[in-house]
Amino acid sequence: MFNRKLRKLFRDPKLFFSDMLLKQHKKVAAVKPKKYDGKHHFTVVSAIYNVGRYLEEYFQSLIAQRLDFRTHIHLVLVDDGSTDDSAEIIKRWQAKYPKNITYLWKENGGQASARNLGLQHVNTEWVTFIDPDDFVDKEYFFAADAFASAHANSNLHMMACNFVFYFDETNMIKDTHPLKYRFAGGDKLFPLDALKKQLQLSASTAIFRTANIIKHQLQFNAEIKPSFEDAHFVAHYLMSVGTGSAGFLKSARYYYRKRGDGTSTLDTSWEKPGLFDAVLEKGCLDILNRYQEKGLPVPYHVQLTMAYHLIWYIKRLHSQPHALNFLTEAQKKKFYRLVDEIYSRIDTQTIMEFDLAGSWFFHKVGILGCFKNSDPAFQIVYIESYDAPKKLVQLRYFTRAAGLEAISVNGKDCVPHYVKTMNHPFGERLFVQERRLWVPLEENSLLKITINNVPTRLSLAGKHHQQGLKGNLITQHFRDQKPDYVKKGKFDDYWLLMDRETQADDNAEHLYRYIRDNHPEQKIIFALSEHSHDWARLDREGFNLVAFGSTRHEAVLKSCAKIISSHADQCVVNYLGPKMLSGRHFIFLQHGVIKDDLSVWLNQKEHIDCFVTSSKAEYLSVCGEGSPYKYGKKEVVLSGLPRYDQLVNNQKVNGKMLLIMPTWRSNIVGAGNGAGHEREINPDFMSTRFAQAWMSLLNAPELAQLTKKYGYQVVFFPHANLTPYLPKFQVPDYISVMGHADMAIQTLFKQATFMLTDYSSVAFDMAVQRKPSIYYQFDEDEVFSGGHTYRKGYFSYRENGFGPVVTEQSDVLAELDTMMARGGLTLPAIQQRIEETFPHRDGGNCARTYRAIVALDQPLTEGAIDTEILESYARQASQYRQWALATARWSQLVEQGSAEQRQHARLPLLTALREGGKIGEALHYLANAFTVEERESNNILIGEEANLHMACRQWQKAAACWQVLPVLTPPELLAHMQSVAEQGDVAVLRKIVRHQRRHYDTAALNVMSDVWAAIAAGDHDHALTLLDAHVAGFTEEERMACRVDLLRCRLNREKGEFAPALEALKKCQTQGNAGISADIELALIAAQQKRWKEVEAAVLKTGLTVDQQDSALVLAYLQALRHQKKHDVLHAYLAQLPEQHSRHALLLPELGEAFIALKLWNKAAEVWMALLDDEPQAYYRLAYTYRMLGMAEEGLALLLGSHNGMPGDLDEWLLRAELAQLAGDWQEASHAWSSVLRYYPDNAPAESWDRLYHAELISSMRGLKILEKNN
Structure with missing residues (x-):
């Protein structure tokens, strides 16, 4: 007893002290005096069905209550047609307490109907529904009475009591219920409209006001089985009451019996179809529907109740995905629909806050995604x-x-x-x-x-x-994380190898032998029990052995560099406790080839650094994308089992031997002892279906006749976990019953002609020698529905196995007859399977495994990368339109990928550059990375080129590309329309529109074709009117595809309506699909508003080089640079200006101004001279240029010409005055200065009067001279 308690203390200290306090409480309660003056009366209604073995404890716990039983407690016991001695026991207790116990009998109808009948006989203020196989603490009703009295003025409607587990097999009490947090604060009162996390699912542990049940005519729903009827009743009770309060009483302990035979309701529910149908529909959904019918929001605590109930389904079907296989397809479909509907009524916030029953972020992400098609916000x-x-x-x-x-x-x-x-x-x-x-x-x-x-x-x-x-x-x-072991340095570099602790003769032994013989520099040691039948054999061979479980073994474990084993149980990976493998490598050699799903078991291992597999299918089933295992290509190697090296060269049939090797079942052997491979003995093993089936076959007269007829020896060699039961198998003398102690298993594989097994992976050991097997699977339905440690995996015995699959004994015998008749030879179809299964049959498995282990200590090759992963990440970035990221990743793949990857990466890189606004780089890449033939023949590439020209507003080039493509998507068709409309080509646009309406006759496209037709005709106001009138009818997707907001921005800008233009632009930028077009629009708006700094920034953001910019953008940029006096940048920009821009009529005036700003007078003169007929200000700008070139006479003549009107501003008058003075035309100078002072009195230069006086004086003097000369 003491040792058991000590083990419990070390295993779970929290539980140990929790149980100790509970038991101490019971001892203290036993000596407390009874209280006779309670203020309240209680009725216990219990439904009785074949629970006679528990009733004595039930009665004793109630009659021994501290609150006087005779005065305050009444029992209504409804016998639901029991067939055991329940009635006799009840009547015996009733005879003792006739006034306190009411006995009712009814035909069997279930717990709900029994409780409903019992409710009709309740006459007390309070009622509860204690289950007859449970019992309550001595203080239970005293605590309830005291709480009700203390809160008499609190409108108390319900008291929830503390739910504690009682394990009858071990007589242990565990306060481990997932909802125990409800009682953390002791006995407390909560308002019904703010229960929050104070859930109550059990009617057995709740005490209700009888008047409320009667008033609202509440009953238990008999259709809700096998569970949740209590939660349904409680929820309706609280909904009906509405307001008031509920108490949660830690001091009132209810002991729920966990039966040792596994027959508790909680244990058996999963086998009942009703749990997946009625419980959800009549239970959960009914509650939610009632709130909906009343027009009320579902309270938080009710949502939590649903989430709590469903989390158990999630956990069950996650660990056992085939647990629904006993349902029909229609039942499964309905189950999934019901779960979806329930979760649709639970708020996302509730799910994100839900943390009960071990729920964590894994469950929250899964619930939101699986049932609500949504994701967390983080x-x-x-x-x-x-x-x-x-x-x-x-x-x-x-x-x-x-x-x-x-x-x-x-x-x-x-x-x-x-x-x-x-x-x-x-x-x-x-x-x-x-x-x-x-x-x-x-x-x-x-x-x-x-x-x-x-x-x-x-x-x-x-x-x-x-x-x-x-x-x-x-x-x-x-x-x-590494445990701080006291180490002995002499084992620091050792590799510890072992198979099972009780035997060798498996992969670790074979690998040990290879390392010893081929790599003697590596220090190795082999762990094995000294009592193993293999110890002496390996000792004679010179193995460096260490006794498993010895002090030396522990010393090796504390300091060795690697643990290499075909076994992965606790005795190997956690012998010294948790985190034992931290700081070292664990290499899992396996006992055989994985063919079923072992993920639940293997994923629990702290880590496996090297996971050995043998077939391509097995390898992918473990490390492939989407597999249920946590191990990937980093850990899993396709090296082949080391023990196969000794088998691949043995393809001779040395004799005639039938080897019978069934595997084990987890549900027929005893539990493991946790310290090693040994298990408890199941006394009923020989009565299991497994033992009976094999005993029947082994003793079949037909088997004896076949072996005699064909001269076969028969060896029965079951799995190692069945070794303790071998003496119990009574088989004929002609069959040799063997275990690992009798013969090396590889010797048997070599000697056997073929094998008879059920599910064992040792069939692969035969197959690797090109030998067939027969699979006898009489219990396949049980094995893959929880009867063993694995779930059905990738391997189909019928489609991938190495011989026939049978389920009946008669079929086994027939196949044995056929196999023996042909001498055990493998059929061609099976031979092909074998060849396809094993990629390595060269005797090099040990060498490959050794190299994989050595590689664990090697650093990564610098610069190395898995280009398949890189390609998938580049696709990720493109899919999510993260173009900078996509560009970097596709560029890296172009540099480091295979020839095929580099070839395929070019086009998505081009797209990423374009979508990322790097139009210049994209055009350069297009010109250099693709051949002319590709650019002319690849439609996708032609589309990309068209989009690049669209981005540069090169409408003619874009239209030419769109014209080539045989089929256009709706967005491409819109782009084609725009490229033609921008050129004003109405006739071509009409053809495109007719084509559009034949193939894509949608309201949105029809509107957009009318808009582009208006733009093509030059009626931009009508285009804007059309957009504004119809845009509300566009879906968000249509709005983005048609780039409606970008176009509205442009049309408003052209009208000078900047506020709506900027509003549309902002929306366009938020959508994120406008690219550099939004930057261009921003630049043009800013230019019209003379916000020159913003113009410059927007133009630079486009990333377009000067030859890729259209004239409007060039104009805006020239103006921005000139007005900001960024003359060096302006000079460099002009030097790169292409010929077509240098002669563009729209740009010439600004080019003239730019040349003046840069004092490039000759170039300025050329520009302004070319503009004399078209630009009114050209005369004055050319005159100014002449003045700066010293050509005053020419400048003045230009200004005084008959073709030129009066100066339009002060600067022009000042220029005219200055030119007149320089040319010596003082009369004109006097006129000019006089005009300056007359028309601009407030702004005239201070020296204007002096200049006028000076000009008039000189003019007068010249006039006098002329008179004198004439006289």
Whole structure:
């Protein structure tokens, strides 16, 4: 007893002290005096059905209540047609307490009908429904009475009592119910309209006001089976009452019996179809529908109740996805529909806050994705492990579907070296995906990650980091995980190998022998029990043995570098306790080829660093994308089992031997002892279906006749876990019954002609020798529905097996006859399967496995990357329109990918450059990365070129490209319309519109074709009117495809309506599909508003070179540079200006101004001279240029010409005055200065009067001279 308690203390200290306090409470309660003056009266209604063995304890707990039983407690016991001694027991107690016990009998109809009958006999203030196989604490009703009295003025309607587990097999009490938090604050009162997390699902542990039940005519629903009828009743009770309060009483303990025989309701419910139908429809949905019918929101505590109920389905169908196989397809379909409907009534916030029953972020992501088709507003990425030799950190997160993963290390995009996607099931559905990423990380690095463009937290050791995480914190955390063992240095570099602790003769033994013979420099040691039948054999061979469980064995475990084993149970991976493998490598050699789904078992291992597989299908079933295993290509190797090396060269049939090797079942052998391979003995083993079936076959006279007829020896060699039962198998003398102690198993494989098994993977050992097997699967329905440790996997025995599959004994005998008659030869079809199964049959499995183990310590090759992963990440970025990221990743693939990858990456790189606004780079890449033939023949490439010209507003070139394409999508058709409309080609546009209305006759496209027709005709006002009139009818998708907001921005800008233009532009930018067109519009608006700095910034943001800019953009940029006096930039820009822009009429005036600003007088003169006939101000600008060139006379003559009118502003008058003075025309100078002072008195230069006086004086003097001369 003491040792058991001590073990319990070490195993679970919290539980130990919790149980100790509960038992102490019972002892103290036993000596408390009874209280006789309670104020309240209670009735217990219990439905009785064949629970006679529990009734004594039930009665004793109630009669011994501290609150006087005779005065305050009444029992109504409804016998629901029991066939045991329940009635006799009840009547015996009734005879003792006739006034307190009412006995009723009815035909069997279920617990609900029995309770409803009992309710008709309740006459007390309070009623409860204690189950007759449970019992209550002595203080139960005293605590309820005291609480009700203390809160007499609180409108108390219900008291919920403390639910505690009682395990009758061990007589242990465990306060471990998932809802125990409700009583953390002791006995407390809660308002009914704010219960929040105070859930109550059990009517057995709740005490109700009888008057409320009668008033609202409440009953238990007999259709709700096998569970939830209580929760349904409680929910309707609380809904009916509406207001008031409920008490939660920690002091009133209810002991729920967990039966040792597994027959408790909680244990058997999963086998009942009603749990997947009536419980959800008549139970959960009925509650939700009642609130809806009343027009009331579903209270938070009711939503939590539904979430709590459903979380158990999720856990069950996640760990056992085939658990629904006993339902029909129609029942399954209805079940999924009901779950979807229930979750549709639960708020997303409730799901995100739900943390009961061990629910965590994994469940929240899964629930939102699987049942609500949505995602959390944030993501959590968990730091899972760190590979120090390779400097890789493992990241893990959950998602509805893999999306954009943006990982940065020190600000640089980082693509993982390894990626694994796990699919977590909910029955036959995908519940959630788990992504595991191995990312390179140095200690001095900063790691950041964003998933799907939502805020993402990094979680390490339970702490969340929202601004990234430093590498040194991660590496230190995992260094701290290593147990601080007292080590003996002499084992530091050793590799510890072992198979089972009780036997060798498996992969570890074969690998040990290879390392010893081929790599003697590697220190190795082999662990095995000294009592094993293999110990002496290996000792004679010179193996460096260590006794399993010895002090020396523990010393090796504490310091060895690697643990290499074909076994992965606790005795291997956690012999010294949790985290034993931290800081070292564990290599899992396996006992055989995995053919079924062992993921639930193997995913529980702390880590497997090297996972050996043998067939391509097995390899992919473990590490392939979407598999249920957490291990990926980093851990899993396709090296082949080491023991196969000794078998592949043995293809001779040395004799005639039938080897019979059935595997074990977890449900027919005893439980493991936790310390090793040994298990408890099941005394009923020989009565199991398994033992009976094999005993029948082995003793069949027909088997004896066949072996005698064909001269076969028969060996019966069951799985090692069945060895303790071998003496119980009574078989004929001609059959040799063997175990591992009798003969090396490989010797048997070599000697056997063929094998008879059920599900064992040893059939692969025969197949690798090209020998067939027969599969006898009499219990296949049981094995794959929970009868063993695995679930059905990729392997189909009928389609992938190495021989026939039979389920009846007669068929086994028939196949044995056929097989023996042909001498055990393999049929051609089976031979082909064998050849396709094993990629390695060269005797090199040990060598490959050894190299894989050595590689664990080798650093990554610098610069190495998995280009398949890189390509998938580039596609991610493109899919999520993260064009900068996409450009970087596609560029990297073009540099580092295979020839085929480089070829295929060019087009998405071009798209990324274009969509990312790098039009110039895209055009350059288009010209250099693709041949002329590709550009002329590849329609996708032609479309890309067209889009590039559209971005540059090169309408003629874009239209030529669109014209070539045989088929246009609606967005491409719109682009073609625009490219033609912008050129004003109405006739061609009409043809395009007719084509559009034949093929894409939608309201949105029809509107847009009318809009472009108006633009083509030059009626931009009508185009805007059409858009404004119809845009409200566009869907958001149509609005984006038609680029409506961009066009509205442009049309409003042209009208000078800048506020609506900017509003449309803002919406366009928010949608994120306008690209550089939005930047161009912003530049043009800013130019019209003379916001020159903004113009410059917007133009630069487009990334267009000067030869890719259209005239409007060039004009805006020239103006911005000139007005900001950025003369150096302006000079450089003009030097790059293409010929077509230099002669463009729209640009010439600004070019003239630019040349003046840069004092390039000759070029300015050329421009302004060319504009004399078209630009009124050209005369004055040319005159100014002449003045700066010293050509005053020419300038003045230009201004005084008859073709030129009066100066229009002060500057022109001043120029005219200055030119007149320089040319010596003082009369004209006097006129000019006089005009300056007359027309601009406020702005005239201060020296204007002096100049006028001076001009008039000189003019007068010249006039006098002329008079004198004439006289």
